[in-house]
Amino acid sequence: MAQKDMSQWFFKMSDYAQRLLDGHKSLRGNWPDSVIAMQEEWIGRSEGARVDFTVKESGDAVPVFTTRPDTLFGVTFMSLAPEHPLIEKLVLGTEQESRVMSAVRKMRQQSTSAKDIAEREKEAVWTGFHVINPVNGTEVPLWVANFALMTYGTGAVMAVPAHDQRDFEVARKYDIPIEVVIQRDGDPLDPDAMTEAYVDPGIMVNSGPFDGRNNREAMSDIIAWLGEKGFGEGTINYRLRDWLISRQRYWGAPIPIIYCEDCGAVPVPEEALPVRLPTDVVFREGHGNPLAACDAFVNCSCPTCGKPAKRETDTMDTFVDSSWYFLRYCDPKNEQRPFDSEKVNALMPVDQYIGGIEHATMHLIYARFFTMVLHDIGLVDFEEPFKNLFCQGMVCKTAYYCEEHKWLHEDQVVDGKREGDTIRDGKCAHCGLSVRSEMTKISKSKFNVVDPDQMFDSFGTDTVRLYMVSDAPPDKMQIWSEAGINGAWRMLNRLWDLVLAARADMAALGTEIPQELDPTNRALRRKAHQCIMRVTDAIEGGFQFNTAIARCNELLHQLRNAKGEIHPAILREVIEIVLKVLSPIVPHFAEELWERLGHGESIFASGWPKADTEVAKEEQLVIPVQVNGKVRGRLTLAPDADQTAIEAAAKAEPGVQKWLEGKTVRKVIVIPGRLVNIAVS
């Protein structure tokens, strides 16, 4: 593998780093905290200072960014990133050239994977040059280090081995002096005896005008002082980088740029937009982007001077498309423009956006950035695209891996023991090697996807829908299993039979609910209206369909087990409530039964049911009586019973009395409507 410098297109997203952070204020509470936290980390704001060092031998300026200006007096060397342009400028033609450049080339070939980085030994090479520290005039050697990043800060790092662990390791390895400038209280640091950098607070020493001060407290004065003296200034740095949108492939929106020998890079004029992908390209394996080989696409004339010119053949990252598709949804047939601002402003922003957590830092930052830019150029009147965000958990399933044949479909795993939905200790059907199993997000490449068609055929789409949301809350990771599908199937079948059978006993449409009802019917209505309240809360409070379905099952139990005759009007009311609250989950099923109950209009046009809080109110409460925190009896009470009556009744309870005998009552806690606890000793 070799690294190559390429010339590519970027969106200047770094200009929006602070705006993207500030926007979180309006999202907090409406977006998952975890997503906001991930974005904050991704943007990576850090406060510090720019300090201007100078190369002693050449006079070149070398600014550094540091979050620890309090350690400036302890700088004993400087590290440049291997990609830093200054290296070649200084070293070429000197006797250091071959030594330095070969080390730099080696560093630039090192892998950038997280794992490799973590294991990598720190390495550095001296350039033969020195830099002058502006704060005290000290000359320190200028090194190139494999851990310095060109893409962060200025690509140059002032090194303070006494107070930074990386610098410490390098200094020890290459015998670079260590200078303590933050002294530990009580147990002073000795540079020769230190085994790691001291990064905690302390008192500044050997630090000129700041000697004796607490380093944390002095920080803002130090930054102000740097500015006054012209050594640097306070700055804020962000880890967020500009968005590289160039992709060397066919599929994607063409980047609308034309290269002219005389005029340079010229944007395609608006009336010629959009640039469309040619349809007659030849895909040949190993030949890169087919657009580059498509002469009809590449050759064009310069929009400015009319001379023959060439089109950009890179296409845009597909995240560009997903950053504004929701705006196009508001105006999908517009032939003139991407969208009409008025239409978009009328509908947007999205009230409820739903997507997987894997989009936390990519799509969801890109789309926010796009919306801010469109806002700033006056195309939309809002800055944030998604008011509320809900992240569903990923669906996972066991995947199997054979060293020889890579990822295997479950069918290709033989001789294993079945443990739930996983096959343990299986062998590869092709070669007999042991197969490794891993619980992971379902994906085509790992052959652990589930084909829902088979389930649709056996159970119908509504059963599958019901099953998928009936077990776990949707924001959690879920392990795919078909073990529970029978439960959903049974629930719908029973409900179907119940509704059809109940039609004969049901009141006609529009029948009034009688004022006077017997206890059975009152209890049933109460349960039904409580069901509406609790299902509504469950869905509105985070799409908790699992508990919503449980509430429906409870109501259906009570309907089936009702002792005594159910009033025809109540029968209709209860069944219609069940159908309505289930209709978002099983739409076809609910609609069909709704029609069979004699309704002319759609169940979805009938509105969400309204709970009558009077009807839902309990007539009697059964509350537990505890003695020293253990339940020893129960009381049946009117909901408005007063405290002294409850306390007396509790003490009189036979099951409770037994535990009070021979004991002294220390305290009686009565929580109306909840419980009674008697503390004895």
Place this chain on the structure above:
RNA sequence: GCCCGAGUGGCGGAAUUGGCAGACGCAACGGACUUAAAAUCCGUUGUCCGCAAGGGCGUGUGGGUUCGAGUCCCACCUCGGGCACCA
């Protein structure tokens, strides 16, 4: 290493936000129906002691606060996710 999230029966998971732990469902077991099986219906099902009535224990581990803790506080363990040489 740092930052989130989670840990509850055989399993997925509930728990009115500090107040009856185990809702609802799966699986299992027993029964009814059937020539039989499937389907369906009824029942049992945290665990230990007990014939029973009843009682002990129990929400990852250890401590704490409280009349009362799955829920709050402190320490730790395990799992999942994110970030990771960011100066």
